[in-house]
Amino acid sequence: xxxxxxxxxxxxxxxxxxxxxxxxxxxxxxxxGQAIYKCKMRNMITGSIYDxxxxxxxxxxxxxxxxxxxxxxxxxxxxxxxxxxxxFEQIHLSEETLxxxxxxxxxxxxxxxxxxxxxxxxxxLPNFVTLRVTKSDPWVKGDTAxxxxxxATVEGGFTLSVPPFVEEGELIQIDTRTGEYSTRVKG
Amino acid sequence: xxxxxxxxxxxxxxIERARIVQTIRAFFIDRDFLEVETPQRLPANAPxxxxxxxASGDWFLQTxxxxxxxxxxxxxxxxxxxxxxVWRAGERGGRHLPEFTLLEWYRRDTDYHALMDDCEGLLRAxxxxxxxxxxxxxxxxxxxxERLTVVKAFTRHAxxxxxxxxxxxxxxxxxxxxxxxHLGSNAPIFLTExxxxxxxxxxxxxxxxxxxxxxxxxxxxxxxxxxxxxxxDPIEQRRRFLHDEAARRASGKVPAPLPEAFLRDLAALxxxxxxxxxxxxxxxxxxxxxxxxxxxxFTPDDL
Numbered sequence: 001x002x003x004x005x006x007x008x009x010x011x012x013x014x015x016x017x018x019x020x021x022x023x024x025x026x027x028x029x030x031x032x033g034q035a036i037y038k039c040k041m042r043n044m045i046t047g048s049i050y051d052x053x054x055x056x057x058x059x060x061x062x063x064x065x066x067x068x069x070x071x072x073x074x075x076x077x078x079x080x081x082x083x084x085x086x087x088f089e090q091i092h093l094s095e096e097t098l099x100x101x102x103x104x105x106x107x108x109x110x111x112x113x114x115x116x117x118x119x120x121x122x123x124x125l126p127n128f129v130t131l132r133v134t135k136s137d138p139w140v141k142g143d144t145a146x147x148x149x150x151x152a153t154v155e156g157g158f159t160l161s162v163p164p165f166v167e168e169g170e171l172i173q174i175d176t177r178t179g180e181y182s183t184r185v186k187g
Numbered sequence: 188x189x190x191x192x193x194x195x196x197x198x199x200x201x202i203e204r205a206r207i208v209q210t211i212r213a214f215f216i217d218r219d220f221l222e223v224e225t226p227q228r229l230p231a232n233a234p235x236x237x238x239x240x241x242a243s244g245d246w247f248l249q250t251x252x253x254x255x256x257x258x259x260x261x262x263x264x265x266x267x268x269x270x271x272x273v274w275r276a277g278e279r280g281g282r283h284l285p286e287f288t289l290l291e292w293y294r295r296d297t298d299y300h301a302l303m304d305d306c307e308g309l310l311r312a313x314x315x316x317x318x319x320x321x322x323x324x325x326x327x328x329x330x331x332x333e334r335l336t337v338v339k340a341f342t343r344h345a346x347x348x349x350x351x352x353x354x355x356x357x358x359x360x361x362x363x364x365x366x367x368x369h370l371g372s373n374a375p376i377f378l379t380e381x382x383x384x385x386x387x388x389x390x391x392x393x394x395x396x397x398x399x400x401x402x403x404x405x406x407x408x409x410x411x412x413x414x415x416x417x418x419x420d421p422i423e424q425r426r427r428f429l430h431d432e433a434a435r436r437a438s439g440k441v442p443a444p445l446p447e448a449f450l451r452d453l454a455a456l457x458x459x460x461x462x463x464x465x466x467x468x469x470x471x472x473x474x475x476x477x478x479x480x481x482x483x484x485f486t487p488d489d490l
Contacts, residue, residue, distance in 0.1 A: 005277050027280025030367060031403050031413060033359040033385065034237050035278070053360055056237075057438070148196045163192045183189050 002060040004037045010177060012044070012063040019044040019063035019116050044114070044121045047096050067112040067124065072105050080105060082113055091120045098122065103158035104129045104176045125176040130185050131155050132171050139164035193489065200482050204470045207313060208270065211290060214312045220266040220292060225255035227272065231446040233388060234432040239276040239440065248274040251463055252291055253388065254449040257417060260293050261456040268292040270466065281478050282409065284486060288466040298416040299400050299460045303377055306404055306412065307332060310375065313473060321407030321472055327374045336380040344369045353382060370405035377402045387427045389415035406472050414462035421453040
């Protein structure tokens, strides 16, 4: 069982009999009062997203998910195709099911497929992924107005904030759990 | 090795933060407040139903410097302020850190209306231009700021009246989801006259003992400061502490000792008023930061 203090982005819970992942989390505590834990939940089966508030004392069941290592093969009109390299069994996951995770999938990457009652409902990525910057405006030296960061787009189309010295064509490491820039990779 | 960007990128915010803290200090020194430092480890905090202290050896880290500040007031110091760290277990979110910076100031021989005037003056000193932009909306800081009672705020903004929200145990939920977003969106606002059971250290309003002389200052929907006309009756204060401590134990919280030295000194306190202002949140508002993480050098996640 989880308690409210375990709630955070990425936690997977069983709510109303279905697995949910917390995609947004905030904590409120108006004027010395009782704490309110505000969660944005995504139903991992239907993909629907909604807000729910919890209060201290509430408890939660972990989502009973199995994980299985599979390799990403290719994308087709149905979605993303993964294969178990021991049994050669294949599984399709739609872009909707993957959510933002689809931005970070690379050819031949090994991921954990999340299974609920035998059905693929999501993936767990490696914590860090290296991607090439495809678009970022050059840094005007001395321009610190933007808080020492600028937007960049990486292969696959994901956009994020990066330090001003990152240039187009460079490889950067991204934390897949937060979607944030981690470091440059010499390549 | 590349420099740690998550630290390096905060340079502008930290420069702004330092300037704000220096301005706050100058503001109170100019007005003849004495700056004090009281101990951060205490044998007992005020027992609050929904605030948990962090244990430190056999004692606790302070959840607020209020008890020591009021003991000094009772000893005759007329005007005091303190800038320091406080700790509240388990509080973490976009506007919460479990260790944060609190500004407290106190005045003897007055009530909480004097603190409202101080708030208006302090913001004027921090923002000479007289207006702020929070989440894309302009906030006009020109005094006098609206004073809205909690009961009227619920009538104006909530789907149920205050009495119903309290009876159903949904006061906090409705306050955060329905009322707070409207508070201080064009100009700062004081939310005043809290139900007396929600203000353990505040004195009842003369003429209406169902409400306490407590206010919260809101800017742009964000709660920035909490103030009281102080309760100065040690017998009533002990009764409230015992009541809240019983509620804490009933909900399974770790038992906390009563602050006996504070209760003893409270008997010497004349009319007084005190306020606690969240410095990190004030810096957020003044710099346009969206998360409290953006205005401190380190969060617990960075350590």
